Amino acid sequence: xxxYDAIDRQLIxxxxxxxxxxxxxxxxxxxxxxxxxPLRLQNGLYIQRHAPMxxxxxxxxxxxxxxxxxxxxxxxxxxxxxxxxxxxxNLQLNWPKIDDVPDMLxxxxxxxxxxxxxxxNCIRNVTTxxxxxxxxxxxxxxxxxxEILRQWSTFHPEFAFLPRKFKIAISGTKEDRxxxxxxxxxxxxxxxxxxxxxxxxxxxxxxxxxxxGQVVRDFLPWQDIxxxxxxxxxxxNRFGRRDNAYKARIKILVQALGVxxxxxxxxxxxxxxxxxxxxxxxxxxxxxxxxxxxxxxxTVGEVALPEDxxxxxxxERNTHPHKVAGYAAVTLSLKKHGIPPGDITSDQxxxxxDLADRYSFGELRIxxxxxxxxxxxRESDLYALWEQARAAGLATPNIGLLTGIICCPGGDFCDxxxxxxxxxxxxIQARFDNLDYLFDIGEIDLNISGCMNACGHHHxxxxxxxxxxxxxxxxYQVTLGGRQGNDAKLGKVxxxxxxxxxxxxxxxxxxxxxxxxxxxxxxxxxxxxxxxxDPFKNRVYEGRAHxxxxxxxxxxx
Amino acid sequence: MAQLIKNGIVAVDPWKTLEINEGETAETVAxxxxxxxxxxxxxxxxxxxxxxxxxxxxxxxxxxxxxTVAADLPRFAVIAVNFPKFVDGRGYSTAALxxxxxxxxxxxxxxxxxxxxxxxxxxxxxxxxxxxxxGKNAAYAIEAGFTAFSDAYQAATDEPQxxxxxxx
Numbered sequence: 054x055x056x057y058d059a060i061d062r063q064l065i066x067x068x069x070x071x072x073x074x075x076x077x078x079x080x081x082x083x084x085x086x087x088x089x090x091p092l093r094l095q096n097g098l099y100i101q102r103h104a105p106m107x108x109x110x111x112x113x114x115x116x117x118x119x120x121x122x123x124x125x126x127x128x129x130x131x132x133x134x135x136x137x138x139x140x141x142x143n144l145q146l147n148w149p150k151i152d153d154v155p156d157m158l159x160x161x162x163x164x165x166x167x168x169x170x171x172x173x174n175c176i177r178n179v180t181t182x183x184x185x186x187x188x189x190x191x192x193x194x195x196x197x198x199x200e201i202l203r204q205w206s207t208f209h210p211e212f213a214f215l216p217r218k219f220k221i222a223i224s225g226t227k228e229d230r231x232x233x234x235x236x237x238x239x240x241x242x243x244x245x246x247x248x249x250x251x252x253x254x255x256x257x258x259x260x261x262x263x264x265x266g267q268v269v270r271d272f273l274p275w276q277d278i279x280x281x282x283x284x285x286x287x288x289x290n291r292f293g294r295r296d297n298a299y300k301a302r303i304k305i306l307v308q309a310l311g312v313x314x315x316x317x318x319x320x321x322x323x324x325x326x327x328x329x330x331x332x333x334x335x336x337x338x339x340x341x342x343x344x345x346x347x348x349x350x351x352t353v354g355e356v357a358l359p360e361d362x363x364x365x366x367x368x369e370r371n372t373h374p375h376k377v378a379g380y381a382a383v384t385l386s387l388k389k390h391g392i393p394p395g396d397i398t399s400d401q402x403x404x405x406x407d408l409a410d411r412y413s414f415g416e417l418r419i420x421x422x423x424x425x426x427x428x429x430x431r432e433s434d435l436y437a438l439w440e441q442a443r444a445a446g447l448a449t450p451n452i453g454l455l456t457g458i459i460c461c462p463g464g465d466f467c468d469x470x471x472x473x474x475x476x477x478x479x480x481i482q483a484r485f486d487n488l489d490y491l492f493d494i495g496e497i498d499l500n501i502s503g504c505m506n507a508c509g510h511h512h513x514x515x516x517x518x519x520x521x522x523x524x525x526x527x528x529y530q531v532t533l534g535g536r537q538g539n540d541a542k543l544g545k546v547x548x549x550x551x552x553x554x555x556x557x558x559x560x561x562x563x564x565x566x567x568x569x570x571x572x573x574x575x576x577x578x579x580x581x582x583x584x585x586x587d588p589f590k591n592r593v594y595e596g597r598a599h600x601x602x603x604x605x606x607x608x609x610x
Numbered sequence: 611m612a613q614l615i616k617n618g619i620v621a622v623d624p625w626k627t628l629e630i631n632e633g634e635t636a637e638t639v640a641x642x643x644x645x646x647x648x649x650x651x652x653x654x655x656x657x658x659x660x661x662x663x664x665x666x667x668x669x670x671x672x673x674x675x676x677x678t679v680a681a682d683l684p685r686f687a688v689i690a691v692n693f694p695k696f697v698d699g700r701g702y703s704t705a706a707l708x709x710x711x712x713x714x715x716x717x718x719x720x721x722x723x724x725x726x727x728x729x730x731x732x733x734x735x736x737x738x739x740x741x742x743x744x745g746k747n748a749a750y751a752i753e754a755g756f757t758a759f760s761d762a763y764q765a766a767t768d769e770p771q772x773x774x775x776x777x778x
Binding site for chain 2: 060063064067068071074075078083084088091092174201204205207208209210211212213214215279287290291295325329330331333334336337340
């Protein structure tokens with residue numbers, strides 16, 4: 054993975070000093086709360102429900118074992134001994150003290166980490182596919198260009214105060230695993246006539262106004278990505294709405310102008326930057342790409358793996374094809390039933406760091422599904438790895454299954470939330486705790502967000518659950534049919550929302566309709582596409598008064 | 611009164627900024643003698659009257675488009691770019707365009723809600739004078755505000771080559 058050199062270290066060291074000084078000036082009253090707010094946000098520091106929340110960047114999902122041990126140390130020393138991985142690869146700590154944050158940043162800087170631009174109205178952490186570099190279906194490794202984009206976006210002087218936050222995702226595989234259709238800029242690497250470049254998608258996003266992005270340029274040579282992004286950002290910075298935070302994302306600008314006019318403006322702007330100094334040189338690409346060369350894989354023969362049923366289940370769900378024969382990528386599940394999805398303790402972090410050193414060249418990744426990936430494991434080591442991961446509570450075989458839920462921190466922690474999300478996830482996990490049943494149900498994405506900001510990506514879950522506030526009570530709206538990937542689309546709301554207590558039953562009824570209707574080997578989403586949303590809706594609302602009946606009931610009461 | 615930071619010191623500001631008060635319009639507002647910074651609308655409405663002045667300044671608001679004055683730039687000794695709120699970042703693009711695309715070489719001044727922690731970015735996009743908000747510590751801003759970082763990755767007005775093109 055990328056190793057910092059002199060300038061990278063110098064800039065994050067200067068960032069630590071700058072933030073320490075900003076905290077000092079804020080405490081002494083030289084900076085008002087309003088003046089300090091964007092400064093702390095651009096260092097990942099929120100003021101939340103119980104305490105500040107601190108978000109540490111994991112650029113394009115890559116960590117080494119030394120860094121993970123440092124995260125374990127920081128969570129143990131300055132927080133309550135655990136952290137939460139988010140859908141954008143970042144690690145969140147829920148209980149730090151503001152006074153400690155400069156020291157926490159200094160500790161991070163020791164291992165080439167930071168919290169730069171993990172929040173605020175600026176260019177955020179660039180995300181990509183957790184299997185980058187090892188995926189069997191990879192066309193181009195996106196990580197060198199992700200790192201080049203990270204550097205370009207870091208302290209960009211023109212784009213530090215955008216109308217709203219700005220998220221970029223890159224995918225280099227046939228199947229998009231980076232949710233690129235729902236980012237401010239989504240980039241698909243591809244090869245056309247021997248030339249490497251991007252399809253550039255702009256204006257996607259989840260949140261309050263979920264919109265699928267649109268293609269602004271079908272092919273952009275890789276060398277031009279910085280100048281092209283600058284053109285997009287400049288059009289957005291100048292013309293994006295600033296009068297209403299809910300209408301300030303670039304997706305609203307793209308909708309307002311229409312994609313043709315937006316594209317025309319970007320292309321007109323790009324004429325000036327095209328071929329200029331921001332054009333990436335081959336030398337720079339090669340310099341950065343040299344950090345992402347393949348590790349020293351061994352030639353390994355066929356191995357016979359134990360027949361143990363529990364192990365076989367884990368193999369089926371938690372290991373993934375690797376481009377090198379004899380190796381596999383492994384997902385360590387942070388979705389153990391009953392634990393907040395994405396949470397990991399400091400002790401578990403230390404264990405994962407050891408496992409990475411022992412079995413995966415000392416590196417790991419974070420997936421947007423909030424799990425940890427060991428990307429380069431010898432098949433002959435899988436059994437030993439499984440045993441150790443299982444002992445640490447990290448081997449729940451539910452990746453891609455109903456209980457492998459994506460979930461935001463929700464109303465237990467987050468100030469923005471309308472409703473709790475973690476208890477809903479845990480209640481559903483408790484209902485579907487039988488592995489035979491879970492495996493029989495098969496592949497299904499269940500995503501939960503505690504509010505319309507959609508940190509839990511509920512819009513793109515096959516089943517999506519959104520926490521809503523109704524007269525100060527927490528309710529949950531259910532969507533069906535959302536999906537990520539190449540055919541990414543938004544789920545449809547099935548009807549009136551439910552109370553928290555109803556949610557396990559609602560999910561169970563949806564699953565029953567699927568099981569009754571599925572053809573052999575048909576996944577949930579395929580059955581749903583074939584039979585449509587109505588059978589699910591009818592079952593879920595069976596016996597419940599709604600529409601005219603409900604109105605009549607109310608009138609009678 | 612803001613504190614004008616220029617060339618590393620708090621400088622005396624000879625310029626007055628013309629304000630259009632209630633009941634006045636760009637067409638009717640009186641144009642006092644002396645070094646005057648005028649809003650874009652006044653420049654557009656009163657060019658013949660302003661033509662005789664030896665020195666003239668222009669005030670740009672966040673939604674003023676620099677393209678509309680691109681041809682007039684040599685006429686201005688100072689262009690003030692207003693930041694009504696420091697979190698409104700449009701002025702950074704305005705400055706970058708003035709310097710990089712339209713070749714403006716006169717004084718480029720950040721005015722309005724100008725604060726210590728944005729000075730580094732302002733300098734990078736091409737500002738060279740800064741009307742620091744009154745009551746803020748100008749000496750400390752001069753000492754520390756412009757040098758928060760000793761280098762930068764991206765090209766900008768102050769360094770037209772990105773770091774990767776300056777590697778040995």
